[in-house]
Amino acid sequence: MSRNRAPRPPRRSPTPSGPQRKDSGGPPSSRSPSPSPSSNSAHGEEGGNGVREKPLYLCSPFADAALVKGNFKTIVMLPKYTDIMEWVAVNMFDFYTNLNEFYGVISETCTQATCPTMSGGPTLNYVWTHQGGKQVMLPAPTYIDYVMTSIQNLIDDENIFPTKTNQPFHPSFPATIRTVYRQLLRVFAHIYHAHYPAILHLRSEPHFNSLFAHFLAFGREYELLEVRDIKGGDGNGNGKGEVGVGLLWERWKEKGILEG
Numbered sequence: 146m147s148r149n150r151a152p153r154p155p156r157r158s159p160t161p162s163g164p165q166r167k168d169s170g171g172p173p174s175s176r177s178p179s180p181s182p183s184s185n186s187a188h189g190e191e192g193g194n195g196v197r198e199k200p201l202y203l204c205s206p207f208a209d210a211a212l213v214k215g216n217f218k219t220i221v222m223l224p225k226y227t228d229i230m231e232w233v234a235v236n237m238f239d240f241y242t243n244l245n246e247f248y249g250v251i252s253e254t255c256t257q258a259t260c261p262t263m264s265g266g267p268t269l270n271y272v273w274t275h276q277g278g279k280q281v282m283l284p285a286p287t288y289i290d291y292v293m294t295s296i297q298n299l300i301d302d303e304n305i306f307p308t309k310t311n312q313p314f315h316p317s318f319p320a321t322i323r324t325v326y327r328q329l330l331r332v333f334a335h336i337y338h339a340h341y342p343a344i345l346h347l348r349s350e351p352h353f354n355s356l357f358a359h360f361l362a363f364g365r366e367y368e369l370l371e372v373r374d375i376k377g378g379d380g381n382g383n384g385k386g387e388v389g390v391g392l393l394w395e396r397w398k399e400k401g402i403l404e405g
């Protein structure tokens with residue numbers, strides 16, 4: 146039940162000077178190599194039992210400021226001397242961890258009754274594709290549990306997310322990451338579409354917006370974001386409708402928060 150609410154702590158430090166954390170049973174912290182001094186708290190680092198005691202919105206000054214200034218380009222750029230695969234891996238891990246924590250906080254409002262489908266827009270319902278290719282409609286909480294569990298399994302797979310220095314990434318890593326990105330985008334789309342009142346109730350909208358804008362900017366920079374996935378409406382075969390957050394994406398581009 147709570148499997149996807151408390152991601153495992155990261156198992157390695159991505160850079161020699163990055164934050165190091167052992168499996169201690171404490172709340173997970175960011176695996177990020179800290180593009181800014183406060184990035185660990187940028188999207189909240191409370192996990193597990195800590196979520197309810199200290200809401201994420203109390204931890205977001207950096208994210209708020211970044212959203213106002215609209216300088217997401219600077220925090221997604223590849224730092225010097227950093228391997229691009231490693232940079233993508235640690236950032237995707239962070240997006241997964243932070244989104245998982247957000248979903249954990251609002252998941253009481255996402256049930257089979259409230260969300261019988263994985264909606265992402267007024268006329269859009271995502272379809273889950275099983276490994277054999279069979280497509281099924283799932284309730285949103287089931288769909289999201291599948292997404293989060295599958296990503297956790299990838300992260301735990303040494304062949305896909307190597308934890309040893311100089312261990313090469315698998316040739317399929319870029320394709321795997323694109324799939325992970327697309328699934329995380331769907332979770333964002335569902336939360337925005339179906340649960341934004343819960344985000345507002347928590348006063349987490351600046352924080353959640355910042356996480357999403359960061360996610361979009363990162364996807365643009367590393368060619369993970371497909372226009373058809375953010376806008377929907379045609380060609381993706383997973384729904385006829387438009388993606389609700391496609392409008393948010395357009396708005397942020399108009400405002401200069403994201404690159405055009």
Ligand SMILES: [Zn+2]
Pocket residue numbers: 254255256259260285286335339340
């Ligand atoms: Zn829902």
